[in-house]
Amino acid sequence: MQHFRPARWLQGGILALSLSAFGVLYSGQAQAQNYYDQFGGKAGITALINTFVDNVANDPHINYYFAHTNIPHLKYELVQQVCMAVGGPCKYTGQSMVEAHKHLQVTTAAFNYLAQDMIDAMDAHRIPIGAQNYLLSLLAPMEPEIVTANGPLG
């Protein structure tokens, strides 16, 4: 049974802070490359995104948001985005997060359910915890660009 772990977001933020301090002193590039390998490179990230999108599709809290979405295109963009974020040799050329989500009425609760679906996918693929926290620490600050609506829980 998985539980949402808000501490993981915080932990990721703290880790990101200490990593950026490390990067100033040493090589941030080498650190990012290391995470790409820990995600299993392009093949590992592709497998991860497939599981993540399956999780979202099976998540009754949020799957209706994706009813009219071109899923192969979404998967392609997510692979490029995550690959680039973790230091891989990819370039994300999709829409900005504001542009992609502004018409969707995404709530904070929906954002958190999607985050849990990503955590579950990373656990299923045995991504090392430090690498998981690194990706979460990059996704968490995107919340204000994606959440545009209030739900019953805020």
Ligand code: HEM
């Ligand atoms: C950090 C969290 C998130 C990231 C990194 C992210 C990333 C993306 C990316 C890369 C795209 C494709 C953009 C393009 O086609 O150029 C996209 C589209 C989309 N996202 Fe997100 N997203 C996030 C959160 C959410 C949440 C919480 C929801 C709803 C519960 C959501 C719903 C959608 C939908 C429905 C589309 C397709 C829009 C369309 O087809 O017009 N996203 N997202």
